[in-house]
Each structure stands twice: as C-alpha cells, then as structure tokens.
Amino acid sequence: MEYQYLNRIDSPADLRKVPREDLPIVAEELRDYMVSVISKIGGHLASSLGAVELTLALHYLFDTPRDKIVWDVGHQAYGHKIITGRRDRFPTIRQYGGISGFPVRDESPYDTFNVAHAGTAISGALGMAVARDLKGENFHVVAVVGDAGLTTGVELEGINNLGTLKKKVLVILNDNKMSISPNVGAFAGYLNRIVHGQAYHRLREEAEKMIRSVPRLGSRLLKLSQDLFETAKSVLIPGLVFEELGFEYLGPINGHNLPEVLDVLSKAKQRPGPVMVHIVTQKGKGYGHAEQLPVKYHGVTPFDFSTGAFHKGPVAAPSYTSVFGKAICQLAEKDPRVVGITAAMTEGTGLDEFSKKFPDRFFDVGIAEQHAVTFATGLACEGMRPVCAIYSTFLQRAFDQVMHDTCLMRSPVTFVLDRGGLVGADGPTHHGLYDLVYLPALPGMVAMAPKDENELRHMLYTSLNLGGPVALRYPRGNGIGVAQDPEFKALEIGKAEIMREGSDIGIVALGSMVYPCMEAAERLEGLGIHATVINARFVKPLDEELICCLASEKQFLVTAEEGTEAGGFGSAVATLLQDKKIPASMLRIAVPDRIIPHGAPNLLYAKYGLDVDGIFEKIKDFAHEYPARPKARYTSLLRS
Numbered sequence: 001m002e003y004q005y006l007n008r009i010d011s012p013a014d015l016r017k018v019p020r021e022d023l024p025i026v027a028e029e030l031r032d033y034m035v036s037v038i039s040k041i042g043g044h045l046a047s048s049l050g051a052v053e054l055t056l057a058l059h060y061l062f063d064t065p066r067d068k069i070v071w072d073v074g075h076q077a078y079g080h081k082i083i084t085g086r087r088d089r090f091p092t093i094r095q096y097g098g099i100s101g102f103p104v105r106d107e108s109p110y111d112t113f114n115v116a117h118a119g120t121a122i123s124g125a126l127g128m129a130v131a132r133d134l135k136g137e138n139f140h141v142v143a144v145v146g147d148a149g150l151t152t153g154v155e156l157e158g159i160n161n162l163g164t165l166k167k168k169v170l171v172i173l174n175d176n177k178m179s180i181s182p183n184v185g186a187f188a189g190y191l192n193r194i195v196h197g198q199a200y201h202r203l204r205e206e207a208e209k210m211i212r213s214v215p216r217l218g219s220r221l222l223k224l225s226q227d228l229f230e231t232a233k234s235v236l237i238p239g240l241v242f243e244e245l246g247f248e249y250l251g252p253i254n255g256h257n258l259p260e261v262l263d264v265l266s267k268a269k270q271r272p273g274p275v276m277v278h279i280v281t282q283k284g285k286g287y288g289h290a291e292q293l294p295v296k297y298h299g300v301t302p303f304d305f306s307t308g309a310f311h312k313g314p315v316a317a318p319s320y321t322s323v324f325g326k327a328i329c330q331l332a333e334k335d336p337r338v339v340g341i342t343a344a345m346t347e348g349t350g351l352d353e354f355s356k357k358f359p360d361r362f363f364d365v366g367i368a369e370q371h372a373v374t375f376a377t378g379l380a381c382e383g384m385r386p387v388c389a390i391y392s393t394f395l396q397r398a399f400d401q402v403m404h405d406t407c408l409m410r411s412p413v414t415f416v417l418d419r420g421g422l423v424g425a426d427g428p429t430h431h432g433l434y435d436l437v438y439l440p441a442l443p444g445m446v447a448m449a450p451k452d453e454n455e456l457r458h459m460l461y462t463s464l465n466l467g468g469p470v471a472l473r474y475p476r477g478n479g480i481g482v483a484q485d486p487e488f489k490a491l492e493i494g495k496a497e498i499m500r501e502g503s504d505i506g507i508v509a510l511g512s513m514v515y516p517c518m519e520a521a522e523r524l525e526g527l528g529i530h531a532t533v534i535n536a537r538f539v540k541p542l543d544e545e546l547i548c549c550l551a552s553e554k555q556f557l558v559t560a561e562e563g564t565e566a567g568g569f570g571s572a573v574a575t576l577l578q579d580k581k582i583p584a585s586m587l588r589i590a591v592p593d594r595i596i597p598h599g600a601p602n603l604l605y606a607k608y609g610l611d612v613d614g615i616f617e618k619i620k621d622f623a624h625e626y627p628a629r630p631k632a633r634y635t636s637l638l639r640s
Contacts, residue, residue: 003029009083012059023060023258027052030079031286037091039305043101046284046297048078050176054279055079057261058142061269065109067140068128072121072149074102076174084110094425096599101426116429117394118367119152121145122159122171129167140170140269147175148344151366162274163246170268171276174255176283242276251278256285295347317481320474321418323453325350327460328387332358337385338464341376343369349389349418369394373401380411385464392417392432392473399438406469407442414463420449420473421512421562422591422605427598433591436563439471440540440572446493447471447539449511453479461488475512475562477601494541502530505623506550506557510536510569513560513610520615529623539569542576551577551584556626558587558619562610565590587622589615
C-alpha cells in the first residue's frame with residue numbers, strides 16, 4: 001500500500017500538519033502498516049488497532065511531549081510509537097536490541113511513564129499533575145485507561161484520589177469490553193448501562209441555551225433549573241459513579257468517529273478539573289480477522305497478512321501451560337474441592353478448558369491479583385482447594401495478601417506461577433525472576449519447580465494434598481517432551497532427586513535448569529570433570545542433608561536457577577552451608593541483579609550464561625580456580 005501521509009510523519013508535529021478532514025486516511029495507513037509489520041514478527045495487535053483514532057486525536061490536539069499522555073498497560077500504544085519518531089524502527093519491536101513493546105521513558109520523551117502491568121495510568125498521571133501545579137507549570141496530563149483496567153484496585157484508588165484533589169487531569173476510558181479475554185465483573189456491566197449518559201449532556205446544553213435566551217429571567221431560571229438537571233441525571237445516567245466521584249463525565253462516544261472524538265477531546269481540554277471521556281471502540285478494528293477473533297489476535301505470532309492464518313512451526317512438546325490445564329481438569333474430576341482462579345488470564349494460564357468443564361468452580365476476577373489471593377484464601381478457609389493461576393510477574397502485586405492472608409492462616413492455597421524466569425519479548429516488566437526470592441521468604445510456604453512437564457503434574461497433585469500454602473512455578477514455552485505417567489503421585493516434600501553421579505563436583509539445579517545442567521555435565525566429562533547433578537525440586541524446604549553431603553564431598557558446588565541471583569535459590573543454598581558451617585566453594589549460576597531487556601529467550605539464555613554453552617563455560621572456568629579438596633564430613637547419600 002502506498003502511503004499518502006504516514007511516511008512523512010516523523011513526529012506529532014508532522015501529524016498536526018495533516019488537514020483535519022484527512023486524518024481518517026492517516027488512520028487507515030497506520031492500521032495497514034501496523035498489521036503488515038506485526039504479521040511478520042508477531043506482537044500485541046488487536047488492542048492497538050482499536051486505539052488508532054484515539055491515538056491520532058490525542059497527538060493532533062495536545063502539544064506532546066510537553067503535554068503528557070500516560071498509557072495504561074501499553075498494549076494500545078503501537079500507533080503511538082509509530083507516529084512519535086519510531087516508525088522506521090517499528091519492525092524491531094520486541095526484538096533483541098529493538099524498541100520495547102511497551103512505553104519506556106528511556107526510549108522516547110513521548111513515553112512519559114513505564115507501563116505493562118495494568119492499573120498505573122491514573123495514579124501516575126495524578127502525580128505528574130500535582131508536580132506540575134507545585135512547580136507552577138502549565139501543561140495537560142492525559143491518562144488512557146482500558147475498561148478492563150478499572151477492575152484493578154490501584155486504578156480505583158487513583159480515581160478516588162483524583163476526584164478528591166480536583167486536579168486538571170483528563171482520563172480517557174477506552175471501552176472495548178475486553179481485557180485479553182472478554183471483560184468480567186460488575187464494572188463491565190455498569191459501563192454497558194451507561195450508554196444513556198450522552199443524552200443527559202445534550203439535554204442540559206440545549207436547556208441552558210434556551211433558558212439563557214429568556215430576557216432578564218434567564219440567570220434566575222438557570223439557578224432554579226439545577227434541581228431539574230440533577231433529577232434528569234439520575235434518570236439518564238445510571239449510577240452516576242464518575243460524577244459522584246468528582247469527575248465531569250463526557251460520553252460515551254464512538255471512538256472510531258474521528259470528528260466526534262476530536263470535538264469531545266477539544267471540549268474536555270477546556271475543563272478546569274478532572275474529566276472522564278468515555279469512548280467506545282472495537283478491539284481489532286480495521287483488520288477483519290482481528291475483529292472477529294480479538295482474543296486470538298491480542299498477542300500474535302507471525303501470520304499471513306491476507307488470510308490471517310498463523311504460520312505453523314515444527315511439532316513440539318506440549319507447553320507447560322497446556323500440561324497444567326489438562327492436569328487440573330483431571331484432578332478436579334476426582335476432587336470436588338478444586339477451584340480454579342485467574343486474574344483476566346483464562347487462556348494465558350491454561351484454565352480455558354477448566355472454565356468450560358467446571359464453570360461453577362472457575363472464577364476470573366478481572367485484573368485484580370490482590371483480590372484473587374484473598375478470595376482464594378477465603379475459599380480455603382471453608383475447606384476448598386483453590387488453585388490461583390497467575391503469571392509470576394503479576395503475583396508480585398499481591399505479595400501482601402499472600403503473606404497477610406494466606407500464609408498467616410496457613411491456608412491451603414496453591415499458587416501456580418506460569419512464566420517463571422525469562423519470558424522473552426515482553427521484557428523487564430514480564431520476566432518472572434523474583435518469585436524465588438519473595439515466596440520462600442514467607443513462613444509456611446512450600447516452593448517448588450519441576451524439571452519437566454511430567455514432574456509438573458506430580459507437583460500439582462502434591463500441592464493439592466498439602467495442608468498449607470504452596471507455590472509451583474514453571475517457565476514459559478514448551479516442555480521437554482518426556483512421557484507423562486498415567487497416574488499422579490505425591491512427591492516427598494523437601495526431597496531432591498539425583499539425576500547423575502560424578503566424583504568431582506556437585507551441581508544442584510532447579511526447574512528449567514536441570515536438563516541444561518545434565519547436558520553440560522556430559523560435556524564436562526570430556527575435560528575429566530565428573531559431576532553429580534541434582535534436581536532440587538524444592539526451593540523451600542531444601543534437601544539440607546543431600547546438599548550438605550555434596551558440599552562436603554565435592555571440589556565445589558554449583559547452583560543453577562532461572563531467577564535473579566540476588567536472594568534466590570543459590571543464596572538459600574549458600575545460607576544453608578554457612579549455617580551448617582560447611583566451608584564449601586560455590587558457583588552460583590543465575591540471572592544477574594539488573595534490569596533484563598526484552599529479546600528472544602534463547603538469546604537471553606546465551607547472554608546471561610543460562611544455556612548449555614554458558615553453564616559449561618562457567619563451570620570449566622571455575623574448576624580451574626579450585627584444586628581438588630576431598631572431604632568426608634558427611635556420610636555419602638549419593639549411592640544410598
């Protein structure tokens with residue numbers, strides 16, 4: 001497609017040179033470019049397609065970057081990136097060394113706030129507005145919030161505070177009735193009922209014009225009419241939630257009608273206090289396949305532009321996510337106490353099949369991880385066995401609830417943490433690197449990680465049969481391809497598994513690092529370094545006896561984990577040896593204590609030495625530093 005305008009738009013200043021009546025042409029070109037690029041490399045598509053007109057209207061009317069636009073989540077912001085000087089780099093989005101899939105302050109002055117976890121836009125925007133006023137500056141602040149974002153507690157906290165402070169902040173409520181999946185909850189129902197709000201504002205404006213036109217009596221009649229207007233509000237705007245919270249509410253309007261969006265935003269700019277503009281959009285707008293299947297085209301792998309068909313890769317082992325999804329269904333068939341809970345991630349966590357088979361025992365609570373944890377704890381208090389399936393990075397938002405509610409009451413809640421470790425293209429906001437630090441720190445928590453998909457099934461079964469809180473974390477992507485046992489079996493808590501034996505060094509690997517360490521150990525044999533490899537299974541409780549035995553007998557000990565080196569699994573092993581007064585030399589292989597960028601997982605594993613080559617090289621180099629030091633303080637368990 002030949003572009004009339006898009007190739008000449010290198011900044012919002014260029015966009016503002018486009019005649020207003022030609023902005024729909026820019027919208028069409030922007031959508032075409034977005035789909036053509038994402039069809040080749042993958043990314044988040046449907047949400048940004050739905051926000052095209054809004055994006056153009058905001059940058060057309062506001063003096064960005066002087067005026068601040070704060071995006072919530074960032075899935076809507078691809079168009080924003082393209083027209084703010086990153087059009088030529090857009091084909092690198094989410095690629096290693098390329099631009100981020102989310103707004104990032106270090107990437108562009110137009111990205112005012114780093115985002116990726118929903119719910120931060122209003123609070124961040126309010127902070128900017130207060131700073132503006134304290135410094136005596138004058139600029140607009142706009143927060144763009146998806147309707148799904150209103151299910152987050154922090155967004156509602158921001159609304160409450162903004163309505164109280166009465167700061168000049170424009171909140172755009174982009175209502176497409178979707179998060180990744182269709183929206184859930186009472187707020188979604190409220191937004192569906194609010195469609196009559198526009199009639200009230202139209203009625204009020206027309207009535208005020210008529211009253212003011214009455215000679216002499218106009219101003220008096222206007223005062224008397226206030227009660228009438230308030231009565232009309234209660235009839236025409238169900239609930240009046242936003243007005244009662246201190247906002248002027250405008251809408252709902254058609255978010256794909258550019259003239260209407262421009263007119264309403266122009267009006268909202270002039271208001272002195274907080275304003276909420278409610279726009280209704282369609283997720284996937286402008287690309288037929290995404291319109292029909294917005295969930296499927298939310299986050300996509302490469303696909304054919306013309307047909308929408310996704311390119312098929314080689315047949316691989318089932319994903320950990322799908323193995324979990326099938327296993328929980330099998331367990332729920334036998335145990336009526338099993339309940340599945342997720343926070344707006346039914347498909348992402350693998351609970352879609354469970355939701356269909358056990359609709360009465362499935363709960364999508366919306367983007368509300370804190371509520372999910374306390375809700376699960378309440379279920380557990382009454383004898384149920386709730387499984388809270390939340391990505392590792394998102395459970396961070398509910399740390400207080402895991403501690404204060406679940407652990408203090410020793411409630412039997414199973415936290416299933418998908419995406420534990422390096423997740424790839426979503427980058428630093430989504431890497432699940434910290435669960436191995438903050439969860440084992442909590443009293444009574446059992447934390448485990450499977451080496452493969454078969455062990456995942458047994459760990460889930462084990463978790464549901466314990467009487468306290470359990471965290472089960474596993475990586476993104478496909479399993480190893482091992483055979484799955486026909487029956488579930490319980491694992492002994494705190495007992496590791498000996499995978500291979502060697503006389504020189506000990507390698508204690510956790511979860512996804514077990515098989516790479518096994519392969520590295522085979523290669524070390526060629527150098528005359530004979531390694532024992534242990535599948536730790538548990539981060540808490542550790543297999544203290546076996547680890548101490550290894551540390552005493554071997555030249556040195558290696559720990560390997562797909563988590564941060566600061567306070568993680570390796571640190572727990574080091575603390576154990578210190579407490580037991582075992583003077584062992586240790587090599588800890590982990591993700592370094594820094595912000596980890598986005599990029600394909602295999603590239604990140606190689607960069608940080610978590611692949612077979614990296615593990616092999618690190619152990620080889622470490623071995624050269626320490627001569628053999630035979631010890632015999634512990635009776636060997638390795639052949640028992």
